[in-house]
Amino acid sequence: MVNYVSDAAASAGDMPFFSPVEALDEGALRALQEARLRRQYGYLRERSAFYRRKFAAAGLGRDAVQSLDDLRKVPFTTKQELRDSLKAAPPFGEHLAAPMADVIQVQASSGTTGSPSYVALTRADAIVWQESSARSLFACGIRPGDLVLHGFSLSKGFVGGLPIFQALQYMGAVDIPIGADGGVERLLAAAFDLRPQAIVGTPNFLLHLAEAAKSQLGRDVREIGVRRLVVGGEPGGGIPALRRRIEDAWGATLCELMGGTDLAVIYWAECDHQDGMHMTAPDFIVAELIDPDSGETKPFTEGATGELVYSAIQREASPVFRFRSGDHVVVTGTTCRCGRRQPKIRCFGRTDDMLIVRGVNLFPSAVQDLVESMRPAVSGQVRLVADFEGHSTQANLKVLVERAQAEPPGVSLAALKHDIESRIRGALAVKADVLLAPHGSIEKPGAAKIKLVLRSMPAIAGLQ
Numbered sequence: 001m002v003n004y005v006s007d008a009a010a011s012a013g014d015m016p017f018f019s020p021v022e023a024l025d026e027g028a029l030r031a032l033q034e035a036r037l038r039r040q041y042g043y044l045r046e047r048s049a050f051y052r053r054k055f056a057a058a059g060l061g062r063d064a065v066q067s068l069d070d071l072r073k074v075p076f077t078t079k080q081e082l083r084d085s086l087k088a089a090p091p092f093g094e095h096l097a098a099p100m101a102d103v104i105q106v107q108a109s110s111g112t113t114g115s116p117s118y119v120a121l122t123r124a125d126a127i128v129w130q131e132s133s134a135r136s137l138f139a140c141g142i143r144p145g146d147l148v149l150h151g152f153s154l155s156k157g158f159v160g161g162l163p164i165f166q167a168l169q170y171m172g173a174v175d176i177p178i179g180a181d182g183g184v185e186r187l188l189a190a191a192f193d194l195r196p197q198a199i200v201g202t203p204n205f206l207l208h209l210a211e212a213a214k215s216q217l218g219r220d221v222r223e224i225g226v227r228r229l230v231v232g233g234e235p236g237g238g239i240p241a242l243r244r245r246i247e248d249a250w251g252a253t254l255c256e257l258m259g260g261t262d263l264a265v266i267y268w269a270e271c272d273h274q275d276g277m278h279m280t281a282p283d284f285i286v287a288e289l290i291d292p293d294s295g296e297t298k299p300f301t302e303g304a305t306g307e308l309v310y311s312a313i314q315r316e317a318s319p320v321f322r323f324r325s326g327d328h329v330v331v332t333g334t335t336c337r338c339g340r341r342q343p344k345i346r347c348f349g350r351t352d353d354m355l356i357v358r359g360v361n362l363f364p365s366a367v368q369d370l371v372e373s374m375r376p377a378v379s380g381q382v383r384l385v386a387d388f389e390g391h392s393t394q395a396n397l398k399v400l401v402e403r404a405q406a407e408p409p410g411v412s413l414a415a416l417k418h419d420i421e422s423r424i425r426g427a428l429a430v431k432a433d434v435l436l437a438p439h440g441s442i443e444k445p446g447a448a449k450i451k452l453v454l455r456s457m458p459a460i461a462g463l464q
């Protein structure tokens with residue numbers, strides 16, 4: 001039998017990370033990345049019709065990419081280019097760089113805009129995905145032998161489904177494969193029976209599970225004894241007030257992770273110190289930070305913000321190079337007591353979700369963060385009503401805020417509304433028209449990710 005688990009994990013015992021790569025010093029990592037970068041550049045020129053054309057159009061010759069600095073000469077790859085490529089040569093596009101006979105797996109992104117992007121994996125690619133995801137799950141506190149309740153969607157989720165199952169199995173943990181789409185009751189029943197050490201899922205769904213245990217079963221999920229909550233799929237895990245609420249509800253530590261189908265499953269993950277996600281796969285993916293407007297590369301210094309751009313440096317079937325992820329992040333640190341040497345980030349939004357209100361860029365999660373921090377004066381549920389074409393409006397932004405179950409005495413609704421509007425204006429420079437919705441009237445997240453932005457005003461009685 002082949003033992004795929006990395007030697008580091010097998011022999012690590014109490015090692016704080018899954019792979020020694022996570023702690024390589026800058027010089028050693030750079031040498032490794034540049035060797036793989038040169039190889040990958042040659043591979044793309046040889047095997048990918050898409051990149052051969054792109055490199056030629058940019059005047060990039062055989063030896064054009066020798067170092068990380070040379071990457072800047074390479075034009076970006078956008079999601080739209082990948083969609084066009086998929087359409088031009090189904091099923092995997094003109095950027096497929098491996099023979100179909102070598103492909104063993106298909107995955108797809110569940111993008112918020114456009115059609116899903118399908119990606120192909122060879123056997124070697126699948127192992128790279130499992131290794132990088134295992135490192136991330138390990139950073140978030142999951143250990144070999146742990147039982148892990150699968151709270152992402154298993155059937156609809158694509159990346160949140162099978163690849164997470166595979167990564168957990170690869171690292172020697174046990175996935176309880178029910179999935180968010182398996183139903184809250186079944187998930188809770190399994191959790192109370194099997195007492196998992198960890199749960200993976202979206203932050204809002206884990207909160208929903210805890211609340212459903214109380215309201216439907218009259219039980220407290222703290223009885224289960226879960227140690228770690230591992231969340232991703234939406235920015236909520238990075239919102240301090242929401243994180244505290246979820247941790248309180250479960251009596252467990254919450255760590256966040258992030259990734260995406262175009263590169264791998266998960267390659268950013270938070271360690272025990274809970275202040276941002278480390279890159280966990282720098283030997284497979286080169287991450288750059290860019291100014292989203294100018295396209296200029298920026299160093300990963302603490303406090304820097306920008307969009308992430310990725311180049312796969314160990315990928316066979318569907319490799320992308322200088323791919324604009326659309327993930328907007330802030331660098332929260334460059335050193336860490338855990339021993340990992342990779343910078344830490346927090347994601348505050350995606351280009352796809354961004355609204356432009358009277359010329360001001362606004363990520364919906366920022367409004368959620370603000371309203372969440374006003375609890376218990378409000379319930380914490382919030383929706384943005386973007387009832388206009390596209391992503392840009394010249395009107396005030398309509399924001400639905402759900403009222404608290406028990407409102408503080410002596411505060412008028414008009415004053416509450418005014419308070420929220422002025423906080424939004426003060427913190428985000430956006431003029432909002434707040435509508436207060438009765439408690440319990442905003443639809444709670446089920447299995448799927450929470451949709452903060454609605455494209456039309458929902459029919460809710462008693463809006464104030």
Ligand SMILES: [Zn+2]
Nearest residue numbers: 271336338340
């Ligand atoms: Zn750390």
